[in-house]
Amino acid sequence: MTSNFNPDESHAAPDPAQGRFATLTFARDVAVPVSVLWSAWTAPAARAVWAAPTPSVTVEFLEADTRVGGREVSLCKVEGRPDVRCDCGWLDLQPGLRSVNYEVISSEGVTQAAALVTAAFSGTQDRSRLVVTVQLSSLTADSAAGYRQGFGAGLDTLAGVARRTMLLERVIRAPRTIVWNTWMNAETLPQWWGPEGFSCRTARIDLRTGGEWLFDMIGPDGTIYPNHHRYIEVRPEERIRYALLWGENGPKHADAWAALEDQDGATKVTLGMVFSTEAEFQQAKGFGAVELGQQTLGKLERFVSAR
Known part of the structure; x- marks a missing residue:
């Protein structure tokens, strides 16, 4: 693990009595x-x-x-x-x-x-x-x-x-290739992303390592929520790692990842987010982020099933 060793610590020659x-x-x-x-x-x-x-x-x-x-x-x-x-x-x-x-x-x-x-x-x-x-x-x-x-x-x-980590899991009855191609697809991702009643309006989308998705999420009441996803790592059919920003180049509010695993012919999807502060995490939980996140994965499941 990268945290095991502290390079700031000075290291003298070993004491033979103590051993190595x-x-x-x-x-x-x-x-x-x-x-x-x-x-x-x-x-x-x-x-x-x-x-x-x-x-x-x-x-x-x-x-x-x-x-x-x-x-x-x-x-x-x-x-x-x-x-x-x-x-x-x-x-x-x-x-x-x-x-x-x-x-x-x-x-x-x-x-x-x-x-x-x-x-x-x-x-x-x-x-x-x-x-x-x-x-x-x-x-x-x-x-x-x-x-x-x-x-x-x-x-x-x-x-x-x-x-300050939020973890969502869902098993989708579809092969991993189909789930991945539905997620990492510039045409289909905006169609299912977001909770029930929300829609996405895309400004730019480039789903690859080093790419981005700049979009507005629009709530049922018309409220606009600016979003900017920056993709740090994309490993095809395995995982996505990205940063969530409040609007274009705005402040980061979470480091996120999505992982896909085979599970008895289905696909286990794990969506994780490490919020920037524990206060932001508690605030997100307070307005129902866990339930809203599960709704998003539910929309993904329905979208995949309909294809």
Whole structure:
């Protein structure tokens, strides 16, 4: 995980008496459902929000594929210092229960540390618990201090992200290819997007990585809601990652993603949003964002069924 190691932490040569091996354990209790905490932990869009251990660190994701056998590659950047690279590989993913991954930390081509990370999840629809165990081997220096600080700060940020994450799920009785082609299609997307009674008026639409959708959502009473989606990543038939802005180049109010998975001949659609602040999330919940979001996915389901 990109948050495991803090490049701001100074690293002296290891003390032979202490050795270069350590087992670190971290635990966090968060007042969110297990499904939300799991998504915040694993979804690339959410991980990009909480990955940096401190504000002075910038994290750039080069690759992100959260599935067994998939890899995540990121760079931790601190001004005036060499980049720190984290190569992560997913070994086990049991949704809502457990994840296991390895990671290798390097800088300027020199490996600094390797670790096996096990995350265990438990809880209810109201509260979740995450316990992370890091089995660490420092190869060039004692990295335990950096891991303790970086991972601890990262998990604090993760907890905050989870508390402002909205997660919607729906199983649509149609193949994933059809659902994807209905979503990422400039002609069909505006026809079903939005809650019941809402329509879309498009100014620009370019559904690809680096593209955008600039549109007005028009409510049943004629109220106009300016929207601007900026597409950060588009992986065909797998996932979309985008930023939600209030109008053209307006302030961002959420980092969002949509993921599609095969499920017994149907397609499981997950729509997630990390709001910019917890206050915005609570305000959105207050005016019925969860119900309105489910209406949007319901319109997608009906649109697909009618085709």
